[in-house]
Amino acid sequence: QVQVVESGGGLVQAGGSLRLSCSASGGTFSSSSMGWFRRAPGKERELVAAISWSGSTIIYTDAVKGRFTISRDNDKNTVYLQMNSLKPEDTATYYCAAKVLSGSYYYIGTYGYWGQGTQVTVSS
Numbered sequence: 001q002v003q004v005v006e007s008g009g010g011l012v013q014a015g016g017s018l019r020l021s022c023s024a025s026g027g028t029f030s031s032s033s034m035g036w037f038r039r040a041p042g043k044e045r046e047l048v049a050a051i052s053w054s055g056s057t058i059i060y061t062d063a064v065k066g067r068f069t070i071s072r073d074n075d076k077n078t079v080y081l082q083m084n085s086l087k088p089e090d091t092a093t094y095y096c097a098a099k100v101l102s103g104s105y106y107y108i109g110t111y112g113y114w115g116q117g118t119q120v121t122v123s124s
Contacts, residue, residue: 002027002113004096009118012086020081020118022096027113030074033057033099035111036081038092038120045095049081050105059105063089086122093117 008020022034035050049060049070058070072079079096097111
């Protein structure tokens with residue numbers, strides 16, 4: 001069973017940057033696609049970015065394209081989310097999860113082994 005732990009969240013001013021990390025243990029991280037999701041207050045959890053096991057496939061939700069970068073280091077069992085030019089609307093709890101079922105990267109139902117999340121707050 002894969003366990004994931006997110007870190008790197010915090011409070012930042014608009015226009016600033018943060019790098020989130022998701023460390024995984026157990027299971028076969030290096031062969032799993034991974035995704036970053038977020039849930040803002042009063043909203044549903046949404047996909048932010050996903051990356052295939054090899055890094056050859058990367059997707060982003062439109063709202064973060066050009067500002068966020070997902071990457072992974074399979075030697076360290078870690079996936080990262082570099083967030084630049086942050087906006088107040090990026091404020092949310094960010095979660096990491098492993099893709100455990102086949103299907104679209106955008107479909108939340110294909111992900112499992114969720115972490116506890118890390119809070120990102122962007123002040124205006």
